[in-house]
Amino acid sequence: MISVKIILFIIDGLGDRPNSKGNTPLKEANTPTLDGMAKEGICGIMNAVDIGVRPGSDTAHLALLGYDPYKYYTGRGPFEAAGVGIEVKPGDVAFRCNFATVDENFKVLDRRAGRIKETKELEKVIDGLEIDGVKVIFKESGGYRAALVLRGEGLSDKVSDGDPHKVGVKVSEVKPLDSSPEAKRTADILNKLIKISYERLNNHPVNEDRRKKGLLPGNIILPRGGGMVPYIEPFYERYKLRGACIAGTGLIKGIGKMVELDFIPVEGATGTPSTNYMGKARAVVESIKNYDFIMVNVKGADEASHDGDYETKVKVLENIDRMLEYILNNIDREEVYIVVTGDHSSPIEVRDHSADPVPIVIWGKSVRPDDVDRFDEFSTYKGGLCWIKGKYIMPILLDLINKSEKYGA
Amino acid sequence: MISVKIILFIIDGLGDRPNSKGNTPLKEANTPTLDGMAKEGICGIMNAVDIGVRPGSDTAHLALLGYDPYKYYTGRGPFEAAGVGIEVKPGDVAFRCNFATVDENFKVLDRRAGRIKETKELEKVIDGLEIDGVKVIFKESGGYRAALVLRGEGLSDKVSDGDPHKVGVKVSEVKPLDSSPEAKRTADILNKLIKISYERLNNHPVNEDRRKKGLLPGNIILPRGGGMVPYIEPFYERYKLRGACIAGTGLIKGIGKMVELDFIPVEGATGTPSTNYMGKARAVVESIKNYDFIMVNVKGADEASHDGDYETKVKVLENIDRMLEYILNNIDREEVYIVVTGDHSSPIEVRDHSADPVPIVIWGKSVRPDDVDRFDEFSTYKGGLCWIKGKYIMPILLDLINKSEKYGA
Numbered sequence: 156m157i158s159v160k161i162i163l164f165i166i167d168g169l170g171d172r173p174n175s176k177g178n179t180p181l182k183e184a185n186t187p188t189l190d191g192m193a194k195e196g197i198c199g200i201m202n203a204v205d206i207g208v209r210p211g212s213d214t215a216h217l218a219l220l221g222y223d224p225y226k227y228y229t230g231r232g233p234f235e236a237a238g239v240g241i242e243v244k245p246g247d248v249a250f251r252c253n254f255a256t257v258d259e260n261f262k263v264l265d266r267r268a269g270r271i272k273e274t275k276e277l278e279k280v281i282d283g284l285e286i287d288g289v290k291v292i293f294k295e296s297g298g299y300r301a302a303l304v305l306r307g308e309g310l311s312d313k314v315s316d317g318d319p320h321k322v323g324v325k326v327s328e329v330k331p332l333d334s335s336p337e338a339k340r341t342a343d344i345l346n347k348l349i350k351i352s353y354e355r356l357n358n359h360p361v362n363e364d365r366r367k368k369g370l371l372p373g374n375i376i377l378p379r380g381g382g383m384v385p386y387i388e389p390f391y392e393r394y395k396l397r398g399a400c401i402a403g404t405g406l407i408k409g410i411g412k413m414v415e416l417d418f419i420p421v422e423g424a425t426g427t428p429s430t431n432y433m434g435k436a437r438a439v440v441e442s443i444k445n446y447d448f449i450m451v452n453v454k455g456a457d458e459a460s461h462d463g464d465y466e467t468k469v470k471v472l473e474n475i476d477r478m479l480e481y482i483l484n485n486i487d488r489e490e491v492y493i494v495v496t497g498d499h500s501s502p503i504e505v506r507d508h509s510a511d512p513v514p515i516v517i518w519g520k521s522v523r524p525d526d527v528d529r530f531d532e533f534s535t536y537k538g539g540l541c542w543i544k545g546k547y548i549m550p551i552l553l554d555l556i557n558k559s560e561k562y563g564a
Numbered sequence: 565m566i567s568v569k570i571i572l573f574i575i576d577g578l579g580d581r582p583n584s585k586g587n588t589p590l591k592e593a594n595t596p597t598l599d600g601m602a603k604e605g606i607c608g609i610m611n612a613v614d615i616g617v618r619p620g621s622d623t624a625h626l627a628l629l630g631y632d633p634y635k636y637y638t639g640r641g642p643f644e645a646a647g648v649g650i651e652v653k654p655g656d657v658a659f660r661c662n663f664a665t666v667d668e669n670f671k672v673l674d675r676r677a678g679r680i681k682e683t684k685e686l687e688k689v690i691d692g693l694e695i696d697g698v699k700v701i702f703k704e705s706g707g708y709r710a711a712l713v714l715r716g717e718g719l720s721d722k723v724s725d726g727d728p729h730k731v732g733v734k735v736s737e738v739k740p741l742d743s744s745p746e747a748k749r750t751a752d753i754l755n756k757l758i759k760i761s762y763e764r765l766n767n768h769p770v771n772e773d774r775r776k777k778g779l780l781p782g783n784i785i786l787p788r789g790g791g792m793v794p795y796i797e798p799f800y801e802r803y804k805l806r807g808a809c810i811a812g813t814g815l816i817k818g819i820g821k822m823v824e825l826d827f828i829p830v831e832g833a834t835g836t837p838s839t840n841y842m843g844k845a846r847a848v849v850e851s852i853k854n855y856d857f858i859m860v861n862v863k864g865a866d867e868a869s870h871d872g873d874y875e876t877k878v879k880v881l882e883n884i885d886r887m888l889e890y891i892l893n894n895i896d897r898e899e900v901y902i903v904v905t906g907d908h909s910s911p912i913e914v915r916d917h918s919a920d921p922v923p924i925v926i927w928g929k930s931v932r933p934d935d936v937d938r939f940d941e942f943s944t945y946k947g948g949l950c951w952i953k954g955k956y957i958m959p960i961l962l963d964l965i966n967k968s969e970k971y972g973a
Contacts, residue, residue: 521582521911523581523920523941523942524586524942525945538945539942539945540951541950542950547615549616550615550617551615551616551919554616554919557918559616559618559919560618561618561619561620561916561917562613562619563619563621563637563640564621564622564643
């Protein structure tokens, strides 16, 4: 039997709400390939996590991959850390951090240290520390942001943030959030780490240099959003499919890494509206030759929505349509199923994610076509997938490629 | 108030995937009655167990009858045993068995004993044995197949198969699959039983006779697929409906028996494409006079699918359409609701069950008709039932016949 393959194409922030003219970027965009796929495929609308749930990209992608986020999602920290390339392990506790600027009394002057960029040098004086027998793994993740992982015995993620989330106040003392010895120990270690970070960063040459230029120093790190790294069954073990991930943003890379999808790097894939669309499309076509399953995330539409930029969202969607045209023209149509959907809606009017369902199409040889011939928010709900939840996508695909296990006789 | 009744008509293996011309057997079949029912009734698509789940006929029928298979389905053994007429009881452990041929060193020469047929005589030397205080109930279930039930204290279904599932190797020693004394005891009993079966069968006159004819003897029994018989609330207790079952195959009879549906025998009902269709239709018409609920299963379409026989599947569906025509013409249309659906799809291209949803129609006096006027995979999804799960069918029917209990005031 031929090995049939799957491309899960996720348009981040796909759906929208109608503007005053009743239009959405997806409705207005010129998307002949998506419309053709809707005509040939089976359509519906989907909520990745559940109806009425406004998900993050992380929880939505987990759900789409068939991992219950209520079970596996322990906070953003672990997924960010994995996304920046830290080899996180179950039991690690991971945090997001900012490099910030404080005065000598630890009063926060700027939570982003003047949007400091030269943090690659600064991370080195934190990364590799050992505090009370716990290993500190620390990596900047683009400018003033960083990921922190604590690795060792007896840790907990039940601790408060060191980041006070505002300026003009002192750095928060990290406190245990339950009465366990693990939470107390973790809070102690973080408080020590925050103090040590100041000692090591305040007079660091990079910061001295910034001060000379009149810039704010990144002289402390402020952890927040801690989460225990969960054990997640690897994608291959769960589905017996060799899988890979193509994505521009750290968070999605982190999701892929956590479920052990191989990462396919694409030059110029940035997670912005000016990403290298065709480079990603070529990477899909190339990598589907070597894998059973490719998840590709294109982030630009979501970015445009966060900026409230309707026109850019239209353009991103038209670029994505050309990606799909290229993919369809360069795969064996008998051997590949393609799902196109979003992780969540991001209405322009909201400038953030919403719980509105997103259009979905499953395209491939043996799906049952329906009457839908437009891929937008006002057409796909009439299709054969009706209103579906993200958790059903992988089981449906496994069944279509005849790799589903029978339940019963 | 008139007593309103229900016919649950299950077309085994109903749904399919489109062939290269975009057709399915159901779409091509000439089914004026089904189409008329679709027009007058309320339609949808259904997954008996859940979306994306590829069910067996057993788990699917349980779900359609409103019994959660994840709670009640303990393996095929119990349902097969019930289907061949063994009065199984909760706590019994039931197995499927083959009569097989072994040499004097218990090496398996043929797992089906040359497809031996004369096993009715052979079952008698096993049935009724007592081993370590446990009663052995044993019945052939057609040729080389048999059902085995162990009844007594301290048994477990956590044991491995005695059937090695291949030839040229020794009969497997049954092993406990957990550390409980019950599993060890059950394994011991099965190992003794396998040995005793050889002692009693090897020189049995039936087998001596076969050897003289150059045929392989059925000189051992090989148990597999053990399951503990669950307690299942009888259908009448659950729904207060007097129910009966019409089916040609042992497995479906077993399901009916387990939930204590009366069995209505029909001469020539074989569970094959050449079953006695009209005999079954007449049995439905006759028995609905005496029962509130009739479940009828017609297996032929599934059999045709397993054989990859598109044309036969079309013909089976056309025969089923005539059954429904007869039923409609011979019941009081004011007094009967009819559900027509499948337990699962069985696409010709797969030659096995799939998770594709099946069409469903609920027909009867007070349903809300929708716009669907064709009973097939490409029309029914547009109907008023949308995409529904099997567990909702019985509650909807109970409500339609005004026997649903109000929840709240």
